[in-house]
Amino acid sequence: MPLPDVETQLLGGTANRGLVVRVGDTVRRPLRPSSMATHALLEHLERVGFEGAPRLLGIDVQGREVLSYLPGETVTSPYPDWSMTDKALDSVAHLLREYHEAVADFRPVGLTWAEPVPSAYVTGLISHNDPNLDNVVFRDGVAVALIDFDLAGPGSPLWDVATAVRLWAPLRPDADIHDVRRGRSLTRLRRFADAYGLTDTDRLRLVDAAADNHIWCMAYVRHGAESGHPWFHQRWTTGEAELTNRTNEWFTRTADALRQALLH
Structure with a gap:
Protein backbone atom coordinates (compact mmCIF):
# COMPACT_ATOMS: atom_id res chain seq x y z
CA MET A 1 0.00 0.00 0.00
CA PRO A 2 1.58 3.36 -1.03
CA LEU A 3 2.40 5.83 1.69
CA PRO A 4 0.29 9.02 1.76
CA ASP A 5 1.87 12.11 0.28
CA VAL A 6 3.77 14.14 2.86
CA GLU A 7 2.93 17.85 2.87
CA THR A 8 5.65 20.25 3.98
CA GLN A 9 4.62 23.82 4.65
CA LEU A 10 6.64 26.38 2.70
CA LEU A 11 7.76 29.56 4.44
CA GLY A 12 7.38 33.14 3.26
CA GLY A 13 4.54 35.21 1.91
CA THR A 14 1.66 36.93 3.65
CA ALA A 15 -1.59 36.43 1.74
CA ASN A 16 -1.24 32.63 1.62
CA ARG A 17 0.90 32.10 4.70
CA GLY A 18 0.50 28.58 6.03
CA LEU A 19 -1.50 27.46 2.98
CA VAL A 20 1.31 26.70 0.51
CA VAL A 21 2.84 23.23 0.81
CA ARG A 22 5.35 21.07 -0.98
CA VAL A 23 4.37 17.54 -1.93
CA GLY A 24 7.28 15.71 -3.52
CA ASP A 25 8.37 17.71 -6.55
CA THR A 26 5.19 19.79 -6.58
CA VAL A 27 3.79 22.85 -4.81
CA ARG A 28 0.10 23.07 -3.86
CA ARG A 29 -1.49 26.52 -3.51
CA PRO A 30 -5.06 27.81 -3.00
CA LEU A 31 -7.01 28.88 -6.07
CA ARG A 32 -8.00 32.55 -6.41
CA PRO A 33 -10.43 34.56 -8.58
CA VAL A 48 8.19 30.12 -25.00
CA GLY A 49 10.75 28.11 -23.03
CA PHE A 50 11.19 30.46 -20.08
CA GLU A 51 12.77 28.38 -17.31
CA GLY A 52 12.44 30.99 -14.60
CA ALA A 53 8.88 30.20 -13.50
CA PRO A 54 7.03 27.15 -12.16
CA ARG A 55 5.05 24.94 -14.52
CA LEU A 56 1.32 24.51 -14.07
CA LEU A 57 0.59 20.80 -13.55
CA GLY A 58 -3.13 20.90 -12.81
CA ILE A 59 -5.60 20.97 -9.92
CA ASP A 60 -5.48 18.38 -7.12
CA VAL A 61 -8.41 16.59 -5.47
CA GLN A 62 -8.53 19.27 -2.76
CA GLY A 63 -9.05 21.97 -5.35
CA ARG A 64 -5.55 23.43 -5.09
CA GLU A 65 -3.39 24.42 -8.04
CA VAL A 66 -0.43 22.11 -8.56
CA LEU A 67 2.83 23.67 -9.70
CA SER A 68 6.29 22.26 -10.27
CA TYR A 69 8.65 22.74 -7.34
CA LEU A 70 11.71 24.83 -8.20
CA PRO A 71 14.71 23.79 -6.11
CA GLY A 72 16.82 26.53 -4.61
CA GLU A 73 16.69 29.15 -1.87
CA THR A 74 14.47 32.15 -1.32
CA VAL A 75 15.48 35.11 0.82
CA THR A 76 13.73 35.31 4.18
CA SER A 77 14.79 37.01 7.41
CA LEU A 89 21.23 42.13 -6.94
CA ASP A 90 22.49 42.05 -10.54
CA SER A 91 21.06 38.58 -11.05
CA VAL A 92 17.59 39.70 -9.92
CA ALA A 93 17.70 42.52 -12.48
CA HIS A 94 18.82 40.09 -15.20
CA LEU A 95 16.08 37.59 -14.31
CA LEU A 96 13.42 40.30 -14.38
CA ARG A 97 14.62 41.43 -17.82
CA GLU A 98 14.48 37.84 -19.08
CA TYR A 99 10.93 37.49 -17.77
CA HIS A 100 9.84 40.67 -19.53
CA GLU A 101 11.34 39.44 -22.79
CA ALA A 102 9.54 36.11 -22.41
CA VAL A 103 6.16 37.69 -21.69
CA ALA A 104 6.40 40.55 -24.20
CA ASP A 105 4.20 38.83 -26.81
CA PHE A 106 1.62 37.45 -24.37
CA ARG A 107 -1.68 39.11 -25.21
CA PRO A 108 -4.42 37.71 -22.95
CA VAL A 109 -8.06 38.52 -23.63
CA GLY A 110 -11.03 38.26 -21.27
CA LEU A 111 -9.09 37.27 -18.16
CA THR A 112 -9.58 38.55 -14.61
CA TRP A 113 -6.36 39.66 -12.93
CA ALA A 114 -5.65 40.63 -9.32
CA GLU A 115 -4.93 44.13 -7.99
CA PRO A 116 -4.84 46.64 -10.87
CA VAL A 117 -1.76 48.85 -10.95
CA PRO A 118 -1.99 52.63 -11.56
CA SER A 119 -2.97 53.31 -15.17
CA ALA A 120 0.12 55.48 -15.71
CA TYR A 121 2.22 52.31 -15.49
CA VAL A 122 0.15 50.05 -17.76
CA THR A 123 1.66 49.49 -21.22
CA GLY A 124 0.16 46.11 -22.11
CA PRO A 131 9.31 40.38 -7.08
CA ASN A 132 9.78 40.47 -3.32
CA LEU A 133 12.82 38.90 -1.68
CA ASP A 134 10.94 35.69 -0.88
CA ASN A 135 9.49 35.45 -4.40
CA VAL A 136 12.82 34.90 -6.12
CA VAL A 137 14.54 31.50 -6.21
CA PHE A 138 18.34 31.47 -6.05
CA ARG A 139 20.91 28.80 -6.77
CA ASP A 140 24.55 29.37 -5.83
CA GLY A 141 23.76 32.99 -5.05
CA VAL A 142 22.21 33.71 -8.47
CA ALA A 143 18.52 34.44 -9.11
CA VAL A 144 17.07 31.78 -11.41
CA ALA A 145 13.29 31.92 -11.06
CA LEU A 146 10.29 33.98 -10.02
CA ILE A 147 7.50 32.42 -7.97
CA ASP A 148 4.12 33.56 -6.59
CA PHE A 149 2.43 35.15 -9.60
CA ASP A 150 -0.74 35.95 -7.60
CA LEU A 151 -0.43 39.70 -8.20
CA ALA A 152 0.61 39.42 -11.85
CA GLY A 153 -1.42 41.51 -14.27
CA PRO A 154 -1.32 44.31 -16.83
CA GLY A 155 1.59 46.59 -16.00
CA SER A 156 4.95 47.48 -17.49
CA PRO A 157 8.67 46.80 -17.22
CA LEU A 158 9.03 50.11 -15.37
CA TRP A 159 6.49 49.08 -12.73
CA ASP A 160 8.25 45.75 -12.12
CA VAL A 161 11.66 47.42 -11.90
CA ALA A 162 10.24 49.99 -9.47
CA THR A 163 8.77 47.19 -7.35
CA ALA A 164 11.96 45.18 -7.35
CA VAL A 165 14.41 47.98 -6.66
CA ARG A 166 12.21 49.42 -3.91
CA LEU A 167 12.51 46.11 -2.07
CA TRP A 168 16.00 44.99 -3.07
CA THR A 187 24.27 52.88 -5.05
CA ARG A 188 22.10 49.78 -5.32
CA LEU A 189 19.32 51.76 -7.03
CA ARG A 190 21.74 52.83 -9.77
CA ARG A 191 23.26 49.36 -10.00
CA PHE A 192 19.88 47.67 -10.46
CA ALA A 193 18.84 50.10 -13.20
CA ASP A 194 22.17 49.52 -14.96
CA ALA A 195 22.01 45.73 -14.64
CA TYR A 196 18.45 45.66 -15.98
CA GLY A 197 19.35 47.96 -18.86
CA LEU A 198 16.59 50.44 -18.09
CA THR A 199 15.86 52.91 -20.88
CA ASP A 200 16.65 56.59 -20.42
CA THR A 201 12.93 57.38 -20.52
CA ASP A 202 12.15 54.91 -17.74
CA ARG A 203 15.12 56.11 -15.67
CA LEU A 204 13.53 59.55 -15.59
CA ARG A 205 10.31 58.01 -14.22
CA LEU A 206 11.78 55.36 -11.91
CA VAL A 207 11.85 57.38 -8.68
CA ASP A 208 8.22 58.46 -9.04
CA ALA A 209 7.26 54.90 -10.00
CA ALA A 210 8.95 53.50 -6.88
CA ALA A 211 7.17 56.03 -4.66
CA ASP A 212 3.85 55.23 -6.32
CA ASN A 213 4.56 51.53 -6.01
CA HIS A 214 5.09 51.89 -2.27
CA ILE A 215 1.72 53.62 -1.91
CA TRP A 216 0.04 50.93 -4.05
CA CYS A 217 1.60 48.05 -2.14
CA MET A 218 0.85 49.46 1.29
CA ALA A 219 -2.75 50.18 0.29
CA TYR A 220 -3.05 46.50 -0.60
CA VAL A 221 -1.68 45.48 2.81
CA ARG A 222 -3.92 47.95 4.63
CA HIS A 223 -6.98 46.75 2.76
CA GLY A 224 -6.11 43.16 3.68
CA ALA A 225 -5.78 44.15 7.32
CA GLU A 226 -9.08 46.02 7.30
CA SER A 227 -10.77 43.05 5.63
CA GLY A 228 -9.78 40.82 8.55
CA HIS A 229 -6.95 38.83 6.94
CA PRO A 230 -4.98 37.69 10.01
CA TRP A 231 -1.46 37.97 8.59
CA PHE A 232 -2.03 41.31 6.88
CA HIS A 233 -3.61 42.57 10.11
CA GLN A 234 -0.62 41.43 12.12
CA ARG A 235 1.79 43.03 9.66
CA TRP A 236 -0.08 46.34 9.49
CA THR A 237 -0.56 46.70 13.24
CA THR A 238 3.00 45.77 14.27
CA GLY A 239 4.85 48.64 12.66
CA GLU A 240 3.96 48.59 8.97
CA ALA A 241 1.65 51.60 9.18
CA GLU A 242 4.35 53.73 10.84
CA LEU A 243 7.03 52.49 8.40
CA THR A 244 4.72 53.36 5.52
CA ASN A 245 4.42 56.97 6.68
CA ARG A 246 8.17 57.29 7.26
CA THR A 247 8.93 55.87 3.82
CA ASN A 248 6.43 58.14 2.06
CA GLU A 249 8.08 61.15 3.73
CA TRP A 250 11.53 59.79 2.82
CA PHE A 251 10.63 59.53 -0.86
CA THR A 252 9.52 63.18 -0.84
CA ARG A 253 12.65 64.30 1.00
CA THR A 254 15.18 62.34 -1.06
CA ALA A 255 13.59 62.37 -4.53
CA ASP A 256 16.23 64.68 -6.01
CA ALA A 257 19.10 62.62 -4.59
CA LEU A 258 17.53 59.43 -5.92
CA ARG A 259 17.15 60.95 -9.40
CA GLN A 260 20.74 62.20 -9.31
CA ALA A 261 21.95 58.70 -8.47
CA LEU A 262 20.35 57.39 -11.68
CA LEU A 263 22.04 59.87 -13.99
CA HIS A 264 24.63 58.48 -16.42
Whole structure:
Protein backbone atom coordinates (compact mmCIF):
# COMPACT_ATOMS: atom_id res chain seq x y z
CA MET A 1 0.00 0.00 0.00
CA PRO A 2 1.58 3.36 -1.03
CA LEU A 3 2.40 5.83 1.69
CA PRO A 4 0.29 9.02 1.76
CA ASP A 5 1.87 12.11 0.28
CA VAL A 6 3.77 14.14 2.86
CA GLU A 7 2.93 17.85 2.87
CA THR A 8 5.65 20.25 3.98
CA GLN A 9 4.62 23.82 4.65
CA LEU A 10 6.64 26.38 2.70
CA LEU A 11 7.76 29.56 4.44
CA GLY A 12 7.38 33.14 3.26
CA GLY A 13 4.54 35.21 1.91
CA THR A 14 1.66 36.93 3.65
CA ALA A 15 -1.59 36.43 1.74
CA ASN A 16 -1.24 32.63 1.62
CA ARG A 17 0.90 32.10 4.70
CA GLY A 18 0.50 28.58 6.03
CA LEU A 19 -1.50 27.46 2.98
CA VAL A 20 1.31 26.70 0.51
CA VAL A 21 2.84 23.23 0.81
CA ARG A 22 5.35 21.07 -0.98
CA VAL A 23 4.37 17.54 -1.93
CA GLY A 24 7.28 15.71 -3.52
CA ASP A 25 8.37 17.71 -6.55
CA THR A 26 5.19 19.79 -6.58
CA VAL A 27 3.79 22.85 -4.81
CA ARG A 28 0.10 23.07 -3.86
CA ARG A 29 -1.49 26.52 -3.51
CA PRO A 30 -5.06 27.81 -3.00
CA LEU A 31 -7.01 28.88 -6.07
CA ARG A 32 -8.00 32.55 -6.41
CA PRO A 33 -10.43 34.56 -8.58
CA SER A 34 -7.43 35.41 -10.78
CA SER A 35 -6.13 31.83 -11.02
CA MET A 36 -7.32 31.32 -14.60
CA ALA A 37 -5.33 34.37 -15.67
CA THR A 38 -2.15 33.38 -13.86
CA HIS A 39 -2.45 29.85 -15.23
CA ALA A 40 -2.65 31.26 -18.77
CA LEU A 41 0.48 33.28 -18.01
CA LEU A 42 2.40 30.25 -16.71
CA GLU A 43 1.34 28.23 -19.74
CA HIS A 44 2.62 30.98 -22.03
CA LEU A 45 5.97 31.06 -20.22
CA GLU A 46 6.27 27.30 -20.65
CA ARG A 47 5.46 27.56 -24.37
CA VAL A 48 8.19 30.12 -25.00
CA GLY A 49 10.75 28.11 -23.03
CA PHE A 50 11.19 30.46 -20.08
CA GLU A 51 12.77 28.38 -17.31
CA GLY A 52 12.44 30.99 -14.60
CA ALA A 53 8.88 30.20 -13.50
CA PRO A 54 7.03 27.15 -12.16
CA ARG A 55 5.05 24.94 -14.52
CA LEU A 56 1.32 24.51 -14.07
CA LEU A 57 0.59 20.80 -13.55
CA GLY A 58 -3.13 20.90 -12.81
CA ILE A 59 -5.60 20.97 -9.92
CA ASP A 60 -5.48 18.38 -7.12
CA VAL A 61 -8.41 16.59 -5.47
CA GLN A 62 -8.53 19.27 -2.76
CA GLY A 63 -9.05 21.97 -5.35
CA ARG A 64 -5.55 23.43 -5.09
CA GLU A 65 -3.39 24.42 -8.04
CA VAL A 66 -0.43 22.11 -8.56
CA LEU A 67 2.83 23.67 -9.70
CA SER A 68 6.29 22.26 -10.27
CA TYR A 69 8.65 22.74 -7.34
CA LEU A 70 11.71 24.83 -8.20
CA PRO A 71 14.71 23.79 -6.11
CA GLY A 72 16.82 26.53 -4.61
CA GLU A 73 16.69 29.15 -1.87
CA THR A 74 14.47 32.15 -1.32
CA VAL A 75 15.48 35.11 0.82
CA THR A 76 13.73 35.31 4.18
CA SER A 77 14.79 37.01 7.41
CA PRO A 78 17.44 36.81 8.75
CA TYR A 79 18.89 37.51 5.31
CA PRO A 80 21.93 35.38 4.45
CA ASP A 81 25.08 37.29 3.48
CA TRP A 82 25.08 36.03 -0.12
CA SER A 83 21.60 37.47 -0.74
CA MET A 84 22.74 41.02 0.00
CA THR A 85 25.66 41.03 -2.46
CA ASP A 86 25.92 43.01 -5.68
CA LYS A 87 26.10 39.69 -7.53
CA ALA A 88 22.69 38.69 -6.19
CA LEU A 89 21.23 42.13 -6.94
CA ASP A 90 22.49 42.05 -10.54
CA SER A 91 21.06 38.58 -11.05
CA VAL A 92 17.59 39.70 -9.92
CA ALA A 93 17.70 42.52 -12.48
CA HIS A 94 18.82 40.09 -15.20
CA LEU A 95 16.08 37.59 -14.31
CA LEU A 96 13.42 40.30 -14.38
CA ARG A 97 14.62 41.43 -17.82
CA GLU A 98 14.48 37.84 -19.08
CA TYR A 99 10.93 37.49 -17.77
CA HIS A 100 9.84 40.67 -19.53
CA GLU A 101 11.34 39.44 -22.79
CA ALA A 102 9.54 36.11 -22.41
CA VAL A 103 6.16 37.69 -21.69
CA ALA A 104 6.40 40.55 -24.20
CA ASP A 105 4.20 38.83 -26.81
CA PHE A 106 1.62 37.45 -24.37
CA ARG A 107 -1.68 39.11 -25.21
CA PRO A 108 -4.42 37.71 -22.95
CA VAL A 109 -8.06 38.52 -23.63
CA GLY A 110 -11.03 38.26 -21.27
CA LEU A 111 -9.09 37.27 -18.16
CA THR A 112 -9.58 38.55 -14.61
CA TRP A 113 -6.36 39.66 -12.93
CA ALA A 114 -5.65 40.63 -9.32
CA GLU A 115 -4.93 44.13 -7.99
CA PRO A 116 -4.84 46.64 -10.87
CA VAL A 117 -1.76 48.85 -10.95
CA PRO A 118 -1.99 52.63 -11.56
CA SER A 119 -2.97 53.31 -15.17
CA ALA A 120 0.12 55.48 -15.71
CA TYR A 121 2.22 52.31 -15.49
CA VAL A 122 0.15 50.05 -17.76
CA THR A 123 1.66 49.49 -21.22
CA GLY A 124 0.16 46.11 -22.11
CA LEU A 125 2.87 43.88 -20.68
CA ILE A 126 1.84 41.41 -17.96
CA SER A 127 4.20 42.25 -15.12
CA HIS A 128 4.91 40.08 -12.08
CA ASN A 129 4.11 42.96 -9.70
CA ASP A 130 5.60 41.28 -6.62
CA PRO A 131 9.31 40.38 -7.08
CA ASN A 132 9.78 40.47 -3.32
CA LEU A 133 12.82 38.90 -1.68
CA ASP A 134 10.94 35.69 -0.88
CA ASN A 135 9.49 35.45 -4.40
CA VAL A 136 12.82 34.90 -6.12
CA VAL A 137 14.54 31.50 -6.21
CA PHE A 138 18.34 31.47 -6.05
CA ARG A 139 20.91 28.80 -6.77
CA ASP A 140 24.55 29.37 -5.83
CA GLY A 141 23.76 32.99 -5.05
CA VAL A 142 22.21 33.71 -8.47
CA ALA A 143 18.52 34.44 -9.11
CA VAL A 144 17.07 31.78 -11.41
CA ALA A 145 13.29 31.92 -11.06
CA LEU A 146 10.29 33.98 -10.02
CA ILE A 147 7.50 32.42 -7.97
CA ASP A 148 4.12 33.56 -6.59
CA PHE A 149 2.43 35.15 -9.60
CA ASP A 150 -0.74 35.95 -7.60
CA LEU A 151 -0.43 39.70 -8.20
CA ALA A 152 0.61 39.42 -11.85
CA GLY A 153 -1.42 41.51 -14.27
CA PRO A 154 -1.32 44.31 -16.83
CA GLY A 155 1.59 46.59 -16.00
CA SER A 156 4.95 47.48 -17.49
CA PRO A 157 8.67 46.80 -17.22
CA LEU A 158 9.03 50.11 -15.37
CA TRP A 159 6.49 49.08 -12.73
CA ASP A 160 8.25 45.75 -12.12
CA VAL A 161 11.66 47.42 -11.90
CA ALA A 162 10.24 49.99 -9.47
CA THR A 163 8.77 47.19 -7.35
CA ALA A 164 11.96 45.18 -7.35
CA VAL A 165 14.41 47.98 -6.66
CA ARG A 166 12.21 49.42 -3.91
CA LEU A 167 12.51 46.11 -2.07
CA TRP A 168 16.00 44.99 -3.07
CA ALA A 169 17.93 48.30 -2.78
CA PRO A 170 15.94 48.93 -0.53
CA LEU A 171 14.36 52.36 -0.92
CA ARG A 172 13.45 53.46 2.60
CA PRO A 173 15.04 55.45 5.45
CA ASP A 174 18.45 54.17 6.53
CA ALA A 175 17.20 53.84 10.11
CA ASP A 176 14.71 51.23 8.85
CA ILE A 177 17.35 49.12 7.09
CA HIS A 178 18.75 46.56 9.50
CA ASP A 179 21.31 44.73 7.36
CA VAL A 180 24.43 45.39 5.30
CA ARG A 181 22.43 47.37 2.73
CA ARG A 182 22.18 50.33 5.11
CA GLY A 183 23.86 53.34 3.53
CA ARG A 184 23.88 51.77 0.05
CA SER A 185 20.35 52.43 -1.19
CA LEU A 186 21.37 54.99 -3.81
CA THR A 187 24.27 52.88 -5.05
CA ARG A 188 22.10 49.78 -5.32
CA LEU A 189 19.32 51.76 -7.03
CA ARG A 190 21.74 52.83 -9.77
CA ARG A 191 23.26 49.36 -10.00
CA PHE A 192 19.88 47.67 -10.46
CA ALA A 193 18.84 50.10 -13.20
CA ASP A 194 22.17 49.52 -14.96
CA ALA A 195 22.01 45.73 -14.64
CA TYR A 196 18.45 45.66 -15.98
CA GLY A 197 19.35 47.96 -18.86
CA LEU A 198 16.59 50.44 -18.09
CA THR A 199 15.86 52.91 -20.88
CA ASP A 200 16.65 56.59 -20.42
CA THR A 201 12.93 57.38 -20.52
CA ASP A 202 12.15 54.91 -17.74
CA ARG A 203 15.12 56.11 -15.67
CA LEU A 204 13.53 59.55 -15.59
CA ARG A 205 10.31 58.01 -14.22
CA LEU A 206 11.78 55.36 -11.91
CA VAL A 207 11.85 57.38 -8.68
CA ASP A 208 8.22 58.46 -9.04
CA ALA A 209 7.26 54.90 -10.00
CA ALA A 210 8.95 53.50 -6.88
CA ALA A 211 7.17 56.03 -4.66
CA ASP A 212 3.85 55.23 -6.32
CA ASN A 213 4.56 51.53 -6.01
CA HIS A 214 5.09 51.89 -2.27
CA ILE A 215 1.72 53.62 -1.91
CA TRP A 216 0.04 50.93 -4.05
CA CYS A 217 1.60 48.05 -2.14
CA MET A 218 0.85 49.46 1.29
CA ALA A 219 -2.75 50.18 0.29
CA TYR A 220 -3.05 46.50 -0.60
CA VAL A 221 -1.68 45.48 2.81
CA ARG A 222 -3.92 47.95 4.63
CA HIS A 223 -6.98 46.75 2.76
CA GLY A 224 -6.11 43.16 3.68
CA ALA A 225 -5.78 44.15 7.32
CA GLU A 226 -9.08 46.02 7.30
CA SER A 227 -10.77 43.05 5.63
CA GLY A 228 -9.78 40.82 8.55
CA HIS A 229 -6.95 38.83 6.94
CA PRO A 230 -4.98 37.69 10.01
CA TRP A 231 -1.46 37.97 8.59
CA PHE A 232 -2.03 41.31 6.88
CA HIS A 233 -3.61 42.57 10.11
CA GLN A 234 -0.62 41.43 12.12
CA ARG A 235 1.79 43.03 9.66
CA TRP A 236 -0.08 46.34 9.49
CA THR A 237 -0.56 46.70 13.24
CA THR A 238 3.00 45.77 14.27
CA GLY A 239 4.85 48.64 12.66
CA GLU A 240 3.96 48.59 8.97
CA ALA A 241 1.65 51.60 9.18
CA GLU A 242 4.35 53.73 10.84
CA LEU A 243 7.03 52.49 8.40
CA THR A 244 4.72 53.36 5.52
CA ASN A 245 4.42 56.97 6.68
CA ARG A 246 8.17 57.29 7.26
CA THR A 247 8.93 55.87 3.82
CA ASN A 248 6.43 58.14 2.06
CA GLU A 249 8.08 61.15 3.73
CA TRP A 250 11.53 59.79 2.82
CA PHE A 251 10.63 59.53 -0.86
CA THR A 252 9.52 63.18 -0.84
CA ARG A 253 12.65 64.30 1.00
CA THR A 254 15.18 62.34 -1.06
CA ALA A 255 13.59 62.37 -4.53
CA ASP A 256 16.23 64.68 -6.01
CA ALA A 257 19.10 62.62 -4.59
CA LEU A 258 17.53 59.43 -5.92
CA ARG A 259 17.15 60.95 -9.40
CA GLN A 260 20.74 62.20 -9.31
CA ALA A 261 21.95 58.70 -8.47
CA LEU A 262 20.35 57.39 -11.68
CA LEU A 263 22.04 59.87 -13.99
CA HIS A 264 24.63 58.48 -16.42
